[in-house]
């Protein structure tokens with residue numbers, strides 16, 4: 717693995733039929749960061765990640781490890797070492813945990829070769845299994861995993877692909893308290909070797925695990941800094957208290973770190 721790589725976004729703009737969802741955003745994520753991207757509903761968080769991964773047409777500049785990504789295909793962007801998860805885990809439910817990881821790791825190998833039981837498990841798969849803590853469930857069908865564990869498997873599928881930048885969309889949505897904690901610890905481990913950006917609405921989770929935070933509002937970058945800095949920013953307090961969209965979001969402004 718060639719180590720974590722940074723992301724540098726400049727003047728990013730995404731418009732849908734005249735509506736500007738991302739409106740001139742600058743965002744810099746240094747290699748090895750664990751960055752949380754927060755903001756009220758409709759702020760443009762998912763659209764920003766869609767632009768980075770090539771799913772929507774965007775203007776401006778997105779550089780990853782120094783290379784311009786805008787204009788590249790989804791496939792080429794993913795090959796450059798960027799992977800994402802969505803709110804709903806996309807694992808092969810019928811296949812085992814191990815087979816899911818094996819398939820993700822097996823670009824270039826035939827499907828049947830991968831599905832046949834081999835004598836030894838490839839090293840990156842063993843490491844990913846250990847990192848995501850699913851070693852005991854390696855032979856269980858992914859469909860039988862609890863919701864939280866499916867998310868971890870999906871993260872493992874990015875790890876075996878040697879993704880250097882992980883973009884995770886609300887990874888702890890629907891998780892229990894213990895699963896959230898385990899997920900936070902997993903992200904801390906991962907981000908020692910890779911760069912991680914998390915879109916999140918869960919403010920307790922953000923406060924516990926973010927190394928840095930960016931706040932989007934109405935397509936623009938509202939505030940950036942440490943958790944303490946962002947929480948103390950009157951602009952952030954105003955947006956969250958003004959909208960008060962949900963209790964968890966509103967309390968970003970009123971709780972001390």
Ligand SMILES: Nc1ncnc2c1ncn2[C@@H]1O[C@H](COP(=O)(O)OP(=O)(O)OP(=O)(O)O)[C@@H](O)[C@H]1O
Nearest residue numbers: 732735736737755756757758759760761762763764
């Ligand atoms: N394909 C699309 N066509 C038209 N408008 C879109 C499209 N995708 C997103 N939007 C609009 O762009 C704005 C930003 O949406 P986006 O999903 O990026 O926000 P978000 O910050 O991720 O919100 P949430 O936290 O609710 O997921 C919203 O007003 C949304 O309705």
